[in-house]
């Protein structure tokens with residue numbers, strides 16, 4: 001059987017592929033048809049741009065043709081009229097119009113046959129449409145312009161026909177002529193003239209909304225004479241001193257567009273008539289600081305009184321002679337007291353100088369912190385010598401009069417308010433026309449996006465004005481929120497913030513910066529009723545809200561504060577405002593400040609009140625801490641202080657410092673058992689970023705610990721930084737600082753890092769800030785206190801008698817330092833000699849040198865350095881500088897090593 005060669009059978013798959021490859025003409029046709037997608041084309045941005053360009057060119061073409069027609073109509077008119085059918089195509093016809101036969105024909109059509117000179121309005125229509133299409137933005141409202149142009153064409157053409165009925169030039173065109181002659185026959189000449197005048201004027205008013213101002217009578221800011229109950233003020237209308245930037249009172253009436261419906265007035269708002277704007281300018285709560293307001297019952301004209309008068313605040317404290325006074329010296333006082341007791345005579349200082357008889361108990365450090373706690377107990381305690389100690393410790397002092405911590409410095413006078421300046425007139429001068437203009441622009445912008453609103457009201461604050469709008473039913477809030485940039489563009493203003501919705505109000509807020517900003521002076525805040533008469537433990541006056549309400553809060557309730565913002569936006573001023581408010585309200589016995597200032601210059605101003613208000617580490621010279629190593633020690637010392645205080649609280653059965661101090665004041669706690677009056681401690685860190693960068697976790701950990709636990713024992717932290725990045729303001733820090741202040745920052749990310757919300761990037765600087773407090777974000781204008789004012793306040797305190805020394809924090813000894821001091825020779829690192837040689841050869845006592853040259857980790861290099869210090873090869877740590885090398889030559893070193901144990 002012969003082998004038959006089988007014919008290769010092509011695989012089926014290939015067959016299929018071949019089939020597939022064959023073009024199907026029907027399908028191809030379909031494909032090609034689908035490619036021309038008109039919908040897509042219409043949506044294409046380029047199509048709009050082309051149409052925009054065409055529209056713009058058309059407007060230019062028409063404009064040139066029409067203008068040319070004004071000069072050439074005489075020559076061209078006959079040619080068009082005689083050859084109307086073939087005019088455009090007959091090359092024989094020569095015309096004078098700049099744009100040739102087409103120009104002449106179109107002008108003839110629009111001007112002669114149509115609307116006369118009014119035809120120029122067509123140019124504006126094509127121009128507006130062109131611009132909108134080209135930029136793909138609603139820069140002009142086409143709909144509105146179409147309305148104006150239609151009416152404009154009719155009114156202008158009829159008016160021109162009527163006025164120039166006998167002229168040869170077709171001023172009003174055929175349309176104008178027709179309507180005018182009909183009106184003439186219907187109303188007569190006088191009737192037509194009157195009608196045209198009325199319609200023309202109405203048209204102008206409708207389109208341009210001119211302001212008809214009577215010759216202005218100069219007005220002066222309305223002076224509020226005195227406060228009457230609640231928000232009703234007696235207004236002294238003396239207009240003799242003019243305020244040029246203020247509009248006349250009658251102009252303060254602010255109208256909204258006619259489609260904005262009036263609504264029922266709410267409490268606190270002023271609502272007048274139909275569709276009229278509400279201006280809500282609240283009254284300052286203190287009777288001494290009264291702000292302008294809009295009068296409620298305005299008889300004829302709506303009055304916008306935007307002005308504030310600050311009366312001289314009554315001095316808190318009588319002026320006193322601030323003589324140089326001898327400081328209270330602990331040891332001297334003690335000695336004097338003992339000697340006087342021994343001799344049986346009262347010390348001559350008994351009245352003025354409190355006497356410390358007891359060794360003030362400190363849990364960790366056996367040194368007095370400040371003379372206190374025993375002023376009234378001295379007689380009792382002086383008899384202790386004869387009694388057994390235990391008996392004395394159990395003694396009940398509750399029958400004694402209450403303890404008074406301020407008696408230690410009983411003649412201490414709080415700083416006078418006169419030291420502070422008013423910084424300008426403090427008048428809020430809001431130009432009524434500015435309000436009107438902003439309001440109109442907001443309404444127009446929203447309208448351009450088909451958003452209608454029911455109501456708009458304005459609240460004028462020191463730096464920004466808050467426009468509150470109630471959108472019409474069915475408008476989505478997110479649409480308004482998305483228009484932030486468009487509104488900013490239309491108002492041509494920086495720092496616009498949209499709050500949609502305003503929490504708890506049901507309105508949408510648009511904050512627009514005022515052209516003229518008002519400085520909020522510290523003096524106004526400190527003289528306010530709210531600051532003078534509050535029961536806060538640590539009152540701090542931060543600034544003013546948009547409704548001019550003073551923002552005064554209790555730092556103890558915050559309980560810690562984080563301040564961040566780009567450089568130069570008002571952080572230092574804010575810190576000073578907080579510190580000054582504390583100095584105005586607290587006695588040196590009630591408050592101690594721990595000031596950390598890596599920048600070295602910001603807080604140094606407070607160094608003069610060391611013996612009154614500052615706390616420091618034992619053995620330190622400077623109370624204001626600038627060195628990172630000392631910062632770590634101080635923070636750890638504060639942690640020890642916190643633990644000590646918790647022990648005291650536990651012993652006393654008190655849950656917090658307030659309860660504890662109450663018990664101590666009522667003499668229910670025995671000083672013999674270590675109890676004492678506990679002052680609040682406020683830790684201020686200016687430039688936290690610098691510390692984190694140099695010491696990292698070593699700083700972050702004690703800060704986090706203090707922030708978590710210290711509030712109950714009266715230790716509160718204020719931390720400021722100009723670098724609000726996530727590696728500085730970490731999650732741990734943020735979790736423990738619920739109250740945060742953001743000054744202007746450069747990006748939304750920074751704002752989110754500080755506040756967990758955007759907005760701080762929209763601020764306008766110079767103390768404009770957002771504070772996140774109690775879960776709410778509020779915009780404030782920070783109080784302004786100038787450096788010379790702070791200096792004066794500090795001086796007025798420093799001139800008075802203080803304690804003999806600053807408040808002593810417990811001593812903190814670094815474990816590492818201890819280790820290095822007494823390490824076991826047997827535990828010496830095998831690389832010890834090599835490291836010693838390296839150091840001596842280079843004559844540089846630096847850990848990083850050992851690390852680099854010997855390729856060791858930081859910890860081992862550090863341990864080696866400690867051992868070298870213990871062995872006397874290098875000197876002690878000098879902070880950021882290299883240690884001193886004690887051995888100068890290698891030979892010396894060899895000899896030294898040989899003699900070592």
Ligand SMILES: Nc1ncnc2c1ncn2[C@@H]1O[C@H](COP(=O)(O)OP(=O)(O)OP(=O)(O)O)[C@@H](O)[C@H]1O
Pocket residue numbers: 519520565566567568569570571572573574722766767768781782783784785
């Ligand atoms: N509340 C305020 N009212 C008016 N002006 C202010 C206010 N706060 C700050 N300014 C202005 O801004 C300037 C800078 O403020 P400040 O020194 O507090 O900024 P800063 O953020 O601390 O800057 P830096 O981080 O560089 O120290 C001030 O000199 C002052 O002119």
